[in-house]
Amino acid sequence: MKINSLKLKKAFSRLKEQKIMVIGDLILDEYLFGSVDRISPEAPVPVVWVRKEEQTLGGSGNVVKNLSAFSSASIVLGRCGMDKAGETLKSLLLSEKVSKENILLLESKTIPTILKTRIIASQQQVCRVDREEIIPLTKEEEDRVIDQVKQKIGESAAIILSDYDKGYLTLRLISEIIKLSVQKNVIVTVDPQVSHFFEYKEIDIMTPNHHEAGKALGRKLSSEKEIEEACLEIAEKINPKAVMITRGEKGMTVYETKSKQFYHIPTVAKEVFDVTGAGDTVISAYTAFLAAGMSIYEASLIANASAGVVVGKLGAATLDTNEIEESLNQLGLLEKEL
Numbered sequence: 001m002k003i004n005s006l007k008l009k010k011a012f013s014r015l016k017e018q019k020i021m022v023i024g025d026l027i028l029d030e031y032l033f034g035s036v037d038r039i040s041p042e043a044p045v046p047v048v049w050v051r052k053e054e055q056t057l058g059g060s061g062n063v064v065k066n067l068s069a070f071s072s073a074s075i076v077l078g079r080c081g082m083d084k085a086g087e088t089l090k091s092l093l094l095s096e097k098v099s100k101e102n103i104l105l106l107e108s109k110t111i112p113t114i115l116k117t118r119i120i121a122s123q124q125q126v127c128r129v130d131r132e133e134i135i136p137l138t139k140e141e142e143d144r145v146i147d148q149v150k151q152k153i154g155e156s157a158a159i160i161l162s163d164y165d166k167g168y169l170t171l172r173l174i175s176e177i178i179k180l181s182v183q184k185n186v187i188v189t190v191d192p193q194v195s196h197f198f199e200y201k202e203i204d205i206m207t208p209n210h211h212e213a214g215k216a217l218g219r220k221l222s223s224e225k226e227i228e229e230a231c232l233e234i235a236e237k238i239n240p241k242a243v244m245i246t247r248g249e250k251g252m253t254v255y256e257t258k259s260k261q262f263y264h265i266p267t268v269a270k271e272v273f274d275v276t277g278a279g280d281t282v283i284s285a286y287t288a289f290l291a292a293g294m295s296i297y298e299a300s301l302i303a304n305a306s307a308g309v310v311v312g313k314l315g316a317a318t319l320d321t322n323e324i325e326e327s328l329n330q331l332g333l334l335e336k337e338l
Contacts, residue, residue: 002335003298003328012071012321014292019073019102019155023145023177024162024169024191026078026105027059028085028092030117036126048121057092058116060162063191066284068096069320072291075102075152077145079137079168085113104148111135114166136167146176153180157291158187160283161200165193174199187291191283192216198237204290205242206234207283213245221245224253228262231255242296246282246307254300263297265304281310285324301333 034050057065064074076098080086086107093103114132118125137145153159159181163169174196181188182202190200191207197216200206213230214221221230231243235257246252251267286303294302305327309319319327328334 001297002333003294003301005334005336007294007298008325008328008334011289011292011294012325015288015321016071018157018288018291019075020067020287020291021075021077021149021152021156021159022060022063022067022162023077023149023159023173024060024063025114025164025166026057026061026076026080026089026168027114027116027164027166028055028061028089029058030055030115032117032119034119034121036121046121046126048119048126050119055088055092057089057096059114059164059166060160061089061093062280063160063162063284064093064096064098066281067288068098070285070288070324071321072288073102074098075104075156077104077148079106079108079111081112082107082109083113085115089113102152104152106137106141106144111167132166134165134167136170137173139172142170142172142176145173146180149177149180153184153186156186158189158204158287160287161188161190161192162280162283163191163193163196165195169196171196171199178202187287189283189287189290191279198234200240201238203238203240205244205286205296206238206240207244207246207279207286209246209248209279224264227253228255231262244282244286244300244303246279252282252300252304254296256296263300265300267304267308278307278310281319282307302328305331305333 031054032050033052034048036046036048038047040047060078064076067074080089111133117129119127178188187204189205190203194212194215210221217230221227227245234243243255244252249267251265254263282303285306286299289302290299306324309323309327
């Protein structure tokens with residue numbers, strides 16, 4: 001089954017009109033690019049001569065970046081520290097066209113902004129340095145976030161819960177946000193972490209990779225049959241509208257609960273250069289296009305094609321609607337207008 005090109009163009013137009021609420025763990029990603037010409041005399045490690053530095057949005061911030069690339073506006077709820085990294089993070093959100101009134105952050109004097117530094121030499125990641133404190137929100141902070149969601153949910157076409165297990169998405173928040181979404185008939189999608197895996201009940205879709213799904217279920221998932229059984233078991237436990245398990249080089253499997261239909265979508269990546277952020281691209285594209293009127297299957301095809309493009313780029317990359325259309329066209333997934 002192909003995607004009608006006229007329907008896709010209408011969805012592109014709707015993307016520009018909709019706001020999507022992104023709730024989760026904000027991370028500042030830092031990249032140090034350089035070259036290695038020698039080994040340190042102090043220890044048997046490479047010496048990286050840094051030539052360029054970049055900072056970008058990571059974690060749930062990468063979801064915001066993807067939505068911005070698709071032309072969808074974001075309402076951002078998260079946490080940062082009252083530090084230099086926090087100021088950079090807020091500045092980067094503004095650069096992604098998130099308006100000041102839609103940046104709703106808990107700012108902490110004691111918990112630093114999560115900062116992940118990747119050192120890249122000759123297009124290879126040498127090492128990663130993480131600076132973070134994983135501390136769950138207090139009840140007072142939860143109350144504040146729930147109030148923020150109540151204030152903004154009327155403006156939202158969908159909600160993405162981007163869980164990196166860094167303390168922001170507590171069990172109470174997860175439950176209350178989903179409850180509000182169901183009451184207001186707002187799409188809610190989840191990129192889960194194993195620790196909260198079966199708490200996301202009554203959602204539109206969950207998008208774990210096969211490692212996360214296998215860990216949550218307590219077994220390794222390899223074959224197509226094992227993936228299908230996992231989808232059924234997850235669906236039985238959380239009652240979503242769909243379950244998507246991404247499978248790396250084997251593509252993705254989507255199970256639609258109402259029709260009891262499985263879709264096995266093969267990978268489309270020509271060359272895998274860097275898988276960083278691919279899961280963020282999948283949930284961003286799926287949610288944005290589902291909210292813009294595409295079906296579960298159509299949104300999955302677009303998400304898969306989008307991920308296939310970004311893994312061919314370095315770092316937590318994004319793509320725009322022109323690249324999506326071009327990718328779908330190259331894959332023969334667009335049904336031409338008559």
